[in-house]
Structures are given as C-alpha cells and as structure tokens.
Amino acid sequence: MDEAQFEDIAKRYRDRLFAIAFQYTKSAADADDMAQIALIKCYHAEKPFENEQHIRNWLIRVTVNECKRYLVSPWRRYTAPIEDYAETLGFETPEQSSLFLAVMALPQKYRVPIHLYYYEDYSVREVAQILGLRESAVQTRLLRARQKLKQTLEGFRDEGTL
Template sequence: MDREEQDYILEKMMIEYGDGLVRLAFSYVKDAELAKDMVQNTFIKCYKNLDSFRFDAQLKTWLYRITINECKDYLRSWNYRMVQVRSFINETTKSILPSTEKSVITKYDNDEMKENIYSLPKMYREVIYLYYYESLSTEEIANVLDTSVNTVKTRLRRARHKLKSIIKEAEFYG
C-alpha cells in the first residue's frame, strides 16, 4: 500500500469514525479535550500500522480496540493519577459553594442518565456505551473488547439491572 492510498484511507476513517471514537474515549476519560487527544493518538497508531492490518476484522472494531487501549493506558498512567488528585482537591473546594451551572445541569434527565451510566463499573459502562450509544452488535462488542459474546450479553444484562436499581433508588429518594 503506497503513501497516497494510506492517506486516503486514514482521511476516510477520520471522517467516518472520528465522532464515534471521541464519544467512546469520553466515556472512559470523561474529558472532551482529552478524549480528542486519545482519538488523535488512535489515528496516529492506525496510520503507522495500516500496512500490518490484515482486514480479518472490521476497520471500525480495530479502531475501537485501539481507542479503548489508549484510554486504559492513560487511566493507568501516573499523569492521570496526579490529575485525579488535583481534580479531587478542586471539587472538594467547589462543593462548599455549589455553582448555579451545576444546579441547572442536574435538572436534565439526559445528564442524570449519563451520571447513572458513569457510576457503573467500567466493564458494565463500556458495554452499555458501545451497545446503546454506538449501536454495535454484541458480536462487534465482543470483538472490540476481546471477549466472548456470552460475556458481553451477561455484562449487558447485569448493567441494565444495575441501572434499573440506580434509577429506582433515585426516584425513591427524589
């Protein structure tokens, strides 16, 4: 594959999958700019390794897997841990006087649902995200996460059950 062909394929992938990959990365790192950085790293790795791609899997699932691995690597990094400590300190000081913006935002159901999803353990959050927000099939999710289809189905079922419990509890306590 020559350089011109690689450039064309990369540009096509960026247009077709870029937004979905950013949303996927955001579900892990919960920061829009950082999510964009993760996706940029994904496309750089993709470009460097495009010659070795065997086309056994779908390009989409390959990109999703690279993005997930980028995010997981970042979340394990020392830099992330330090950002978390700083963020905790900032949030603690802000929580003394809650902002008006925060009060307005929490009124919207969509944001509440996102919070409920983000409160799930990572293994449930990722299958919910890929299934409902990215519309991947259970087979595609299994391929992206490098796990069995039955594991994906089990995680989806458990995630739905946990979400249902969280929502009922929120309604009960108002």
Template sequence: MDEAQFEEIAERYRDNLFAIAFQYTKNAADADDMVQIALLKCYQAKKPFENEQHIRHWLIRVTVNECKRYLVSPWRRYTAPIGDYAETLGFENPEQSALFFAVMELPQKYRVPVHLYYYEDYSVREIAKALGLRESAVQTRLLRARQKLRQKLEGWNDD
C-alpha cells in the same frame, strides 16, 4: 492511505471514538488524546483495510487499548469532575442527564459495553471481539449494568 481518505475516516469516526475513550477516562481532554493516538496509528498503518467494518473495528480496538494503557500510566493523576463535562453536553431533558450520570457512575467494565451496545449499535458478538471478551461475558456485563441502572434510576421518577 492518502490524506483525503484519512480525513474522511477521521471525520466519520472521531465522535464515536471520543465517546468510547470518555467511558474509560472520564475526562474530555484525555479522551481527545486517546482519539488522536488512535487516528495517528490509523494514518501510519501499513496494512490495507478490507472494508469500513474492518476500519471501524480496528479503530475501536486501538482506542480501547490506548485507554487501558493510559489508565495504568503514572501520568494519570488528576481527572476533572464529570459535572464540568456534563455541562457542555446540553441535555434535552432531565431524564437524559440522569441517565448520563447513572451510566458514568457504573464501573468501567460495564460502561463501555453499555455505550457500544446502546449508543453505537454493536452486537454482543462485535463487542466481545472488540474488547477481547467472550460473548457470555458481554451479555453478563450488559445484564448487570441494566440492573445497576434500574436500581439507581428507580426513585428518580418519584421525585
């Protein structure tokens, strides 16, 4: 892979990878680090990629693996409050802000499939493959995440 190809890939997937890494780390700086590691591994990869879908899947898989590795490392001592990062996002309306915080309060095993399904437009099959789960497990996690979000956001409109 030459530099021009790598720069194009990095530009195209950086934001998506950051969003996925943030779902795991809940910290912008750590999410940036995970994305950099994934992109570095892509640049150093010896095998050729078959197509765009293969690159995208490979980068997501590497990012997820790096995040999991990070979460069990002893270096993970302090994470910044989620509110600090949320202030930088600039939501268009209060509903978007409430939804963001509700999703971020979900357990990690629900946050990542929700992000991939609703924000990245991945199918259940693609999510299962990327996360190393069965399709039924992904469907169950999405169902439970929607139930938890419904419970959290139910009273929001009443206020």
C-alpha cells in the same frame, strides 16, 4: 493511505472514538487525546483496510487499548468530576442528563459494554471481540449494568430529580 482518505476517516469516526474514550477516562481532554492517538495510528497503519467495518473495528479496538494503557500509566493526571462536564454536553432533557450520569457512575467493566452495545450498535459478539471477552461475559455485564441502572434511575425518580 493518502491525506484525503485519512481526513474522511477522521471526520467519520472522531466523535465515536471520543465517546468511547470518554467512557474510560471520564475526561474530555484525555478522551480527545485517546481518539487522536487512534487516528494517528490509523494514518500510519502499514496494511490496507479491507472495508469500512474493518476500519471501524480496528479504530475502536485501538482506542480501547490506548485507554487501558492510559488508565494504568503512572503519568495519569487528576481529572475533574464528571458532574463538571454534564452541563457542557448539552442534553435536551433532564432525563438524558440523568441517564448519562447514571451510566458514567457504573464501573468501567459495565460502562464500556453498555456504550458499545447501545450507542454504537454493536452486537454482543462484536462487543466481545472488541473487549477480548467471551460472549457470555458480555451478556452478563450488560445484564448487571441494566440492573444497576434500573436501581440508580429509580433512586433519581424517588428523589424527584428525574
């Protein structure tokens, strides 16, 4: 892969990889690091990629694996609460901000499938492949995540914060 190809790939996927990593780390700095690691591995990949879908899936899989590795690392640092970042992300409406906080409050096993399915437009089958799960497990996690989000967002509405 030459530098021009790599720059094109980095521009196209950097934000997407950051968003996925942020779902795991809940830290902008750490998510940025995970996205950079995935892109560096892409640059140094020995085998050529077959097509655009192959590049996308490979990058997301590497990002997910790097995040998992980071989360079990003894070197993991303290991270600031997610609420500290919510204002800097520039949501257009309070509803978008509330939804973001509700998604980020979900346990990781629900948060990541929600992000891949709704924000990255992956099918249940593709999410299962990326996360190394069965399709039925992904469907169950999506269902439970939606139920938890519904409860949380109804609570926001009852409090008048939505």
